[in-house]
Amino acid sequence: MSSKIPDLVSNRVSDKAKKTLDIVAEFVEEECIPADPVFEAQIGEGASRWDHHPSVIEELKSKAKKLGLWNMFLPKGHYKESPGYTNLEYGLMAEWLGKSRTASEATNCAAPDTGNMEVLAKYGNEEQKAQWLKPLMDGEIRSAFLMTEPDVASSDARNIQLNMKKEGNEYVLNGSKWWSSGAGDPRCKIYIVMGKSDPSNKDPYKQQSVILVPANTKGITINRMLNVYGYDDAPHGHGHISFNNVRVAASNMVLGDGKGFEIIQGRLGPGRIHHAMRSIGAAERALEWMLMRINDPKKTPFGKQLKQHGVILEWVAKSRIEIDAARLVVLNAAVRMDDLGPKATLKEIAEAKVLVPQMALTVIDRAVQAFGGAGVSQDTPLANMWAQIRTLRLADGPDEVHLQQMGRNENRRGQEVTQKIEAQREKTEQLLKQYSVKRFQPGSNIRSQL
Structure with missing residues (x-):
């Protein structure tokens, strides 16, 4: 192949x-x-x-x-x-x-092991790498990333409230997390947890830290597993977890106190592009299922195969265009990450993060529609694919956060482009005078101007 x-x-x-x-x-x-x-x-x-x-x-x-x-x-x-x-x-x-x-x-x-391994590889010390990175890379254990919280707007990570209080050579953790993907798996042995270690720090981006918490630590309670549109994603799962006076060695702190934002930005950038990459594949598979369905000789609504209905072929064509266009956005981000690093590629990563899941959902939905009732059932992978990818419009920051930041950055060109356009318009007026011609005015009598 x-x-x-x-x-x-x-x-x-x-x-x-x-x-x-x-x-x-x-x-x-x-x-x-x-x-x-x-x-x-x-x-x-x-x-x-x-x-x-x-x-x-x-x-x-x-x-x-x-x-x-x-x-x-x-x-x-x-x-x-x-x-x-x-x-x-x-x-x-x-x-x-x-x-x-x-x-x-x-x-x-x-995921989330890929992002967690990157955290340990990039920011972990040698002891942390030996204890956790090696077994993760060997595929012997799994991990979870605990950032989102149920009682605050976690789309703004400054709102994170899980308390990390240092007592001697330990940190004591109190609070709750949810959407802790991977926490349900019996092989999950380590949580990478973001919390607030210095709430009084005047810099809101220095209040948070990331610490390694063994999953079997006393005081941790997995309250429930959350469903995604009815899917529980066992054995992976998305846990709602409580921390009640959970004591963790201070040596488990990653990079240092107050480095939480630096770490999560280093983690989530590559994670976003990985999700986008996989979503392209999901869209391709959905298109394959749609092609199979519309060519099924046994499915003949209104006396014709589905492929003989014009709107269906339009769906196929649009899906092909949208997948190919989205792939170029993803590959562009990947190339720039290779050349410049994730930090210098935030715009391109955000473009892929926003565009690709929306594209994949559209393509999958067309395939679902082509299958009719079977499309929303367990008889095809389409319903589950749609549910999983729908979460990506929220995971690693909701689309709106990325769009707002991208819009703000793009709008910084406002004054520059205004000056450029005004200069072009001034040049136009000079040329009109030079050639002794007048512009046609909207709504005027064209013949009288001639």
Whole structure:
């Protein structure tokens, strides 16, 4: 199976990455996608869904390791732990991973572990890396990222209230978190927690810190698992968690007290682009399902196959255009991350973060509509895909926050472009006088002017 690389970026993809990309494509199509229903069946029903993880995942992980498909997300040039791929190269791979529910975890490239591993690789000390990064990179354990809180507007991270009070060589944590993705998995052994350690600091961006909390620490209660449009996402889960006088060694602080904002910005930027990359793959798979449906000779509403109805072909055409356009936005962000780093690529990352999930939702919804009742049922992957990607318009900051910041930054050009346009208009007036001509006025009698 040959994976397609857009011509615009082909010269930036190494021979090693091209070979790996073909292996990823074959692994996803021939191993992961067929295993997705097995994964779902092995989860089972009831409370037992949280007591184990499907064995098919471990089988897929073993196959992926043998194929060299492991931890591809860590970009070369930034981490010594990197397998040697750029953000662009991983972006092309992640598109394939996004076509399957199991593929990302099978290759140890699943959220939130990817972001958490980047935090530890970039900001963790050697002891923290040895204790937590190594087993995460080996796929032996999983992790959760705890930032969002139920009682405040977490879209503004300055509102985070979980209290971190230092007492001797420990921090005492009190508060609650929710949407703690990954917390339901019995393999989840470490929480990366953001809280407020210095509420009196005059700089609101220096009040927060990030600390490593072992999942089995006394005083932690998982109150419930939250549903996403009715899906509980077992065994991964999205936990609502309480901290009651949870004591954590001060040595578990990441980077230092008051460095929380610096860490989460370093974490969420790559996380946003990873989500966008996978969403392209989900949209591609939805389009494939739609094509299958509209070519089904047994489905003939009003005496014709669906493909013979003009509006359906219009859906297909629009979906193709929208996917291809969104892919270019994602790859542009990936290239700039490789060249300039995440901090200098905030605009491009935000563009991808906002645009791609909206595009994917639109394409998936068309596929759902083509399937009719089957589209919203468990008989296709479409309903679950839509529910998962809908969360991305909220995850890592809601669209509105990114749009507001982008709009504010773009509007800074207002005075500059106003001066430019006024200068152009002045030049136009000079030219009109030079050539002794008059402009036609709106609503005037054209013949009289002639």
